[in-house]
Amino acid sequence: MLNEIEQFIREQDLIPPKSRVICAVSGGADSICLLHILYRLRAKLDFQLAAAHFNHMLRGEESDRDAAFVHQFRNLCCGQQRLPDGTLLPSVPLYMWSRDVAVEAKRRGTGIEETARDLRYEFLRAAAELFRADRIATAHTANDNIETILFHLARGSGLRGMAGILPVGNGLIRPLLAATRQQVEDYLAYQGLPYVEDSSNTDDAYARNRIRHQVVPVLEELYPGFARRTTETACLLRADEELLSRQAAELSGQARAEGGRLAIAASLIASAPAPVAVRAVRQLIGRLNGGDQDCAAPHLEAVVRLCREEGSPSAQANLPRGLTARREYRELVLSREPAPSPLPETGLALPGVTGVGSWEITCTRQVYEGQPQGAFEFWLSQALAPALTARSRRRGDRLTLSRRPEKTLKKWYIDEKIPRARRDCLPVLECAGQTAAAAGLGPNRLFSPGEGEAAWHFVLKEREHADINSGKEENSHARERHPGDIIQ
Numbered sequence: 001m002l003n004e005i006e007q008f009i010r011e012q013d014l015i016p017p018k019s020r021v022i023c024a025v026s027g028g029a030d031s032i033c034l035l036h037i038l039y040r041l042r043a044k045l046d047f048q049l050a051a052a053h054f055n056h057m058l059r060g061e062e063s064d065r066d067a068a069f070v071h072q073f074r075n076l077c078c079g080q081q082r083l084p085d086g087t088l089l090p091s092v093p094l095y096m097w098s099r100d101v102a103v104e105a106k107r108r109g110t111g112i113e114e115t116a117r118d119l120r121y122e123f124l125r126a127a128a129e130l131f132r133a134d135r136i137a138t139a140h141t142a143n144d145n146i147e148t149i150l151f152h153l154a155r156g157s158g159l160r161g162m163a164g165i166l167p168v169g170n171g172l173i174r175p176l177l178a179a180t181r182q183q184v185e186d187y188l189a190y191q192g193l194p195y196v197e198d199s200s201n202t203d204d205a206y207a208r209n210r211i212r213h214q215v216v217p218v219l220e221e222l223y224p225g226f227a228r229r230t231t232e233t234a235c236l237l238r239a240d241e242e243l244l245s246r247q248a249a250e251l252s253g254q255a256r257a258e259g260g261r262l263a264i265a266a267s268l269i270a271s272a273p274a275p276v277a278v279r280a281v282r283q284l285i286g287r288l289n290g291g292d293q294d295c296a297a298p299h300l301e302a303v304v305r306l307c308r309e310e311g312s313p314s315a316q317a318n319l320p321r322g323l324t325a326r327r328e329y330r331e332l333v334l335s336r337e338p339a340p341s342p343l344p345e346t347g348l349a350l351p352g353v354t355g356v357g358s359w360e361i362t363c364t365r366q367v368y369e370g371q372p373q374g375a376f377e378f379w380l381s382q383a384l385a386p387a388l389t390a391r392s393r394r395r396g397d398r399l400t401l402s403r404r405p406e407k408t409l410k411k412w413y414i415d416e417k418i419p420r421a422r423r424d425c426l427p428v429l430e431c432a433g434q435t436a437a438a439a440g441l442g443p444n445r446l447f448s449p450g451e452g453e454a455a456w457h458f459v460l461k462e463r464e465h466a467d468i469n470s471g472k473e474e475n476s477h478a479r480e481r482h483p484g485d486i487i488q
Contacts, residue, residue, distance in 0.1 A: 001184075004178055008175060009175050019134055021049050021134075022137070023050070026053070026070075027073070030176060032188065049092050054099070056099070058102060074091070074092055095127040101116045141176045143180055145231060147208055163237040164231075248283055249283060252280040255284055261333055263332070263334075266306070266327060277307075282300055316420075342424060343356055343424075345390070348361060348388045360462075365455075367452060380455060380458065381454075388429050388431050397435050399435050399444055402442070412441050427439045429458075
């Protein structure tokens, strides 16, 4: 078995020369086997080794027993080692930590299993940092892989789940994936190595234990060699998954980051084969979640539909962990942005500079000389607008643009392809209950000055997020761009 594990480590490049590896050790058969094998291979493969044990404090005296056993095993079986050439290798350092998982789960409001896993990996990464390790080794075996695959199959997992446990990923390595649990037990018996049993492993209240004790033995009886063939199939599926993931990475790599959001042409996602499109979306979500790509298939599929359904240019889908995916006309935008707050209703200084939310509205007195009216720079008649207020849009607001019919602001925003998320952030100028102008659209022609008439000259400029692409598309009545314009 030692040779098989060594070959697997080399084939998968799990431990390059000069690596520093910390081995997670619970005291059970699998982890004791892994620690002992790595201890025997450390000189041959030229790496440094440490061990780490986390006491979950969930099983009372049994948990304390396991911790004491690991400490004793390290002292007896992983001490100083003298090589045939006389080189003396040091004892394996041991990092130990305990935490009351039940108390912490109650404090966090999470399940016992989830909390235990999170705390365990927090400890392992902290221990790895102390040891300056670049690899954390866990004792997952081929049987663990089979159980994981069956568990994912029962839950309706796709190819990613059916590929099983990866030999390497996120700084974790799993050298025992090439060995079955029976091989582990045979190795320990041959070496005369003790280990402890976790009583929770016999409790069939846990779904994984029921698969282990009731499902896998039946499949092995019906189909001898089931474990080996399942492992081989998982390797083939993993190769397929890696190919699709690389293609998805090429696609998701075309997204551009804008502050706390990612934007990509919706057509790129829509035209990609479904397996690639879904994986690209998962990768984009992972970029916003600090690498965590965990997202259910229905959510991923909903995002892909946003890209393929042309009839809903402002549709959106809510995703886990506060993420939002929305269609902004030709683009898919993923973000964790809070809902925009309404602009405070604010009287404008005429003339003067007025701050309204993130906007700066500058007004000067000028004689209008027929300049073209823009969406963020325009002129209003002093006589028709002696006083003005800035605010967010309201239901029923209407606007008549130059040489165009009167419409509601909502319809204007749709026609001008201004994203839904953007609309409540744009100031509306009101005079005596009427819409005098709207940022992103321009002035109401009913308030436009005549040539040579005294006028208010307005420039609307956004102080924050001015560089964020809002998705507004150019249209047939193109105009000169001005500061604060929504551009694509």
